[in-house]
Amino acid sequence: MADAATLPPELQGFLAHLETERRASPRTAKAYLVDLSQFAAYLAELGLPAARATPAVVRGFLARITGSCGPVSVARKLSALRTLYRYLVREGLAEANPARAVASPKRPKNLPTVLPEEEVAALVETPTRRAAGEEPASAPLALRDRAFLELLYGSGLRVAELCGLDLPDLDLGEGLVRVLGKRRKERIVPFGAEARGALRRYLDEVRPALAAGKDHAGGARRAVFLNYRGGRLSTRSVARRLDGWVLASGLPRHVHPHVLRHCFATHLLGNGADLRAIQELLGHASLSTTQRYTHLDWKRLAEVYDQAHPRAKA
Structure with a gap:
């Protein structure tokens, strides 16, 4: 189970921002916590703080999880990173948003099921x-x-x-x-x-x-x-x-x-x-x-x- 207390302070601040300013639902906040915990673990392996992540680092993270996640989940995690870095740039905690330069995977266009x-x-x-x-x-x-x-x-x-x-x-x-x-x-x-x-x-x-x-x-x-x-x-x-x-x-x-x-x-x-x-x-x-x-x-x-x-x- 992901724990927000184990995340770096800037990521904890972002989660607090989600709950207070953006009024995210508990389900959305939980999904962000899981995604950011995985990203933080990947950064720890590389010995990098979040502020020094590059587009190549983001691509490497997505490549790491692609084997265990479908395109919809990968796209959601990329969206979470884009939102995270938009917040970090706004707060002066990062110079640029590396996730913006990474293309989203193509999602399958499944039409919803409908009954007569x-x-x-x-x-x-x-x-x-x-x-x-x-x-x-x-x-x-x-x-x-x-x-x-x-x-x-x-x-x-x-x-x-x-x-x-x-x-x-x-x-x-x-x-x-x-x-x-x-x-x-x-x-x-x-x-x-x-x-x-x-x-x-x-x-x-x-x-x-x-x-x-x-x-x-x-x-x-x-x-x-x-x-x-x-x-x-x-x-x-x-x-x-x-x-x-x-x-x-x-x-x-x-x-x-x-x-x-x-x-x-x-x-x-x-x-x-x-x-x-x-x-x-x-x-x-x-x-x-x-x-x-x-x-x-x-x-x-x-x-x-x-x-x-x-x-x-x-």
């Missing part, structure tokens, strides 16, 4: 159908799961955003949820009637009983989604529960919680939503990130072309 609309409908409705026939102790959790599945698909939330929701973030009357996304960027996202009904039933019939659990204290008191002990529901628990509902619904594939976010965006696009509106709903900083969904909706784009281009038809 009817498969998503079957999946999110499965908990309610099963709740009627389950043991009384299991039925409340099924109703809770229906609520978070409807909200994941209905609002395109990241699973970490879902688990971080507090009660004041929900406005059932208006059908809106306030989301704190990456870098603590806030956005307001609507959700539909199905999600509203599932949430209302969960909050009225299920959450009060879960809140009586022994772990219902501290931040869990405000949490929207609770586990059976009354604590805040974790991202791992959401994924595990989703796996169970995928099996129960008979879908012949694995479904990660993030797939529902992809389905949200793709189905909106397929039904005529504007790409920039989808960008705002997803909380993407760049439109280029959202544009990958256009590659998935080739059928609708082909129809638009046939209808709009003067030379599309003979």
Whole structure:
């Protein structure tokens, strides 16, 4: 396990900068810690301080880890070094950013997995159908799961955003949820009637009983989604529960919680939503990130072309 206390002071300062000034999430800070610990160990082997690193040193470090990391991980580590040296230059702790002269590896262009609309409908409705026939102790959790599945698909939330929701973030009357996304960027996202009904039933019939659990204290008191002990529901628990509902619904594939976010965006696009509106709903900083969904909706784009281009038809 990487330990920030073992890093050189300038790297420790950078990690503190991430948490305070850039307001990085705990997950992001942990990833930076791992990457910088590996880089610091490599520098120690060379007998170099961070301030004296050159582009050749950065390339040597990336070459060292390439055997154990894929191109996506290597690119992430290079990005971490670029951010580190940008900070060191700004603070006067380094003269130049050696990572800027190093090219990023080509990343595989994998399109996100998307389920057809009817498969998503079957999946999110499965908990309610099963709740009627389950043991009384299991039925409340099924109703809770229906609520978070409807909200994941209905609002395109990241699973970490879902688990971080507090009660004041929900406005059932208006059908809106306030989301704190990456870098603590806030956005307001609507959700539909199905999600509203599932949430209302969960909050009225299920959450009060879960809140009586022994772990219902501290931040869990405000949490929207609770586990059976009354604590805040974790991202791992959401994924595990989703796996169970995928099996129960008979879908012949694995479904990660993030797939529902992809389905949200793709189905909106397929039904005529504007790409920039989808960008705002997803909380993407760049439109280029959202544009990958256009590659998935080739059928609708082909129809638009046939209808709009003067030379599309003979």
